[in-house]
Amino acid sequence: xxxxxxxxxxxxxxxxxxxxxxxxxxxxxxxxxxxxxxxxxxxxxxxxxxxxxxxxxxxxxxxxxxxxxxxx
Ligand code: SF4
Ligand code: SF4
Numbered sequence: 001x002x003x004x005x006x007x008x009x010x011x012x013x014x015x016x017x018x019x020x021x022x023x024x025x026x027x028x029x030x031x032x033x034x035x036x037x038x039x040x041x042x043x044x045x046x047x048x049x050x051x052x053x054x055x056x057x058x059x060x061x062x063x064x065x066x067x068x069x070x071x072x
Contacts, residue, residue, distance in 0.1 A: 006069035007051060009044045015063035016041040027058040 009032075011022075018041055020026060022033045032048035033055055035041070044055070044064075055064045 007066055008046050008069050009049055009051065009055060010065055010067055011041050011043060012063050012065055013041045015061055016059075017061055017063070018042075019060065021058050021060060022055040022064055027055055029054070 018035075018039070020035070020042075022028060023035055023042055024031050024033055027033060028049075030048050030050050030052065032045045032050075033042050034045055035043075041063075051066070053066075056066065058064075
């Protein structure tokens, strides 16, 4: 049996400049990149995220990263 490593998208809050380009309204068509408070960095709802990678491309600062699920 082949084991596929579980992965997840996270926003590195130390890099994020809160520009909003990754958000549902501007980048994520799966409604997974969300921001509750305008002053807070987005978070990615892995219940919706398909790991499509669009936010990796859309973030101009490299703040969205793909990590192993264990590295939450
Ligand atoms: S990987 Fe795709 S689905 Fe997941 S948050 Fe980024 S843009 Fe949305
Ligand atoms: S696009 Fe990048 S810098 Fe802008 S809000 Fe999203 S994670 Fe933060």
